[in-house]
Amino acid sequence: xxxxxxxxxxxxxxxxxxxxxxxxxxxxxxxxxxxxxxxxxxxxxxxxxxxxxxxxxxxxxxxxxxxxxxxxxxxxxxxxxxxxxxxxxxxxxxxxxxxxxxxxxxxxxxxxxxxxxxxxxxxxxxxxxxxxxxxxxxxxxxxxxxxxxxxxxxxxxxxxxxxxxxxxxxxxxxxxxxxxxxxxxxxxxxxxxxxxxxxxxxxxxxxxxxxxxxxxxxxxxxxxxxxxxxxxxxxxxxxxxxxxxxxxxxxxxxxxxxxxxxxxxxxxxxxxxxxxxxxxxxxxxxxxxxxxxxxxxxxxxxxxxxxxxxxxxxxxxxxxxxxxxxxxxxxxxxxxxxxxxxxxxxxxxxxxxxxxxxxx
Ligand SMILES: Nc1nc2c(ncn2[C@@H]2O[C@H](COP(=O)(O)OP(=O)(O)O)[C@@H](O)[C@H]2O)c(=O)[nH]1
Ligand SMILES: [Mg+2]
Numbered sequence: 001x002x003x004x005x006x007x008x009x010x011x012x013x014x015x016x017x018x019x020x021x022x023x024x025x026x027x028x029x030x031x032x033x034x035x036x037x038x039x040x041x042x043x044x045x046x047x048x049x050x051x052x053x054x055x056x057x058x059x060x061x062x063x064x065x066x067x068x069x070x071x072x073x074x075x076x077x078x079x080x081x082x083x084x085x086x087x088x089x090x091x092x093x094x095x096x097x098x099x100x101x102x103x104x105x106x107x108x109x110x111x112x113x114x115x116x117x118x119x120x121x122x123x124x125x126x127x128x129x130x131x132x133x134x135x136x137x138x139x140x141x142x143x144x145x146x147x148x149x150x151x152x153x154x155x156x157x158x159x160x161x162x163x164x165x166x167x168x169x170x171x172x173x174x175x176x177x178x179x180x181x182x183x184x185x186x187x188x189x190x191x192x193x194x195x196x197x198x199x200x201x202x203x204x205x206x207x208x209x210x211x212x213x214x215x216x217x218x219x220x221x222x223x224x225x226x227x228x229x230x231x232x233x234x235x236x237x238x239x240x241x242x243x244x245x246x247x248x249x250x251x252x253x254x255x256x257x258x259x260x261x262x263x264x265x266x267x268x269x270x271x272x273x274x275x276x277x278x279x280x281x282x283x284x285x286x287x288x289x290x291x292x293x294x295x296x297x298x299x300x301x302x303x304x305x306x307x308x309x310x311x312x313x314x315x316x317x318x319x320x321x322x323x324x325x326x327x328x329x330x331x332x333x334x335x336x337x338x339x340x341x342x343x344x345x346x347x348x349x350x351x352x353x354x355x356x357x358x359x360x
Contacts, residue, residue, distance in 0.1 A: 035073030079128030092197030
């Protein structure tokens, strides 16, 4: 799963990226809107993995991961004629966005719009994305309409008509200045639209970059979008915390009155936003958390581990994390009848501990 970190120049994207990933990429007060892309994979903190690892004492402990991509190059006006190709190629494939909004004031860091105004900045980027999506939808619509006219309705077929109907719905929605994430689409429509790379359809975590820790981000920004989470993060401080070793980190956090690195909150929020869930595999070799989409079947979850496990899937031995912790061992849980044998139709639930039986 990939999330793109976006925002206006000097909003603190690279600083947020460093805070989330523990990287140390150069930030800059003058870099402006250059297209620059940094990528890093981070573990999603999960106390259940910690606990299972403490019980099994495995050789290896593996957390679910998210990939963050720091995407520079967005500016007011870039969407008007359609985004430049390289920027478009960076934005389209991600599963969601971390949208960084500047709330810190600092005279040494110029703001492209001069003044500090978080709500305005949010709307600037939203507008660029709306325009970009509108161009995408209109282009596709006019090509389709042309095709139908040329071939005749019958030859173009039902699918063309259905697509025109869907795209017209998107177009009407965008023309009301509302991002597509507000539109209620069914699963089939969502799957169909995946290949279009529509930017306002992607869920987003809005991160308000503040000078000091604050509890309530709504004092800076209000949003009425679905599939959106609003958080505040003092990115500069957090990026410094991320560079420290364990002991120094605690001292630093105490000094600022920070209970948990804010980066963890942002990582978890971005994970929660993505309609994915975590299941576990356990053993002496490895305790591991895996990500799978909500609604996945047991064989699909097995396929996340290895394609052979999906292909040769027979059954899944399954117990909830809570039950396992309550009984303390697999043997005990089994005698109490808490380990279920699930078949191909089983829908995996968050917190399932699974052992896949397969044969290839
Ligand atoms: N004072 C202050 N400066 C910040 C904060 N976050 C980022 N900066 C500085 O703002 C400048 C631009 O940050 P950067 O992460 O490179 O922004 P980007 O252009 O969005 O990637 C850098 O000089 C950062 O050190 C913050 O919370 N407070
Ligand atoms: Mg940057």
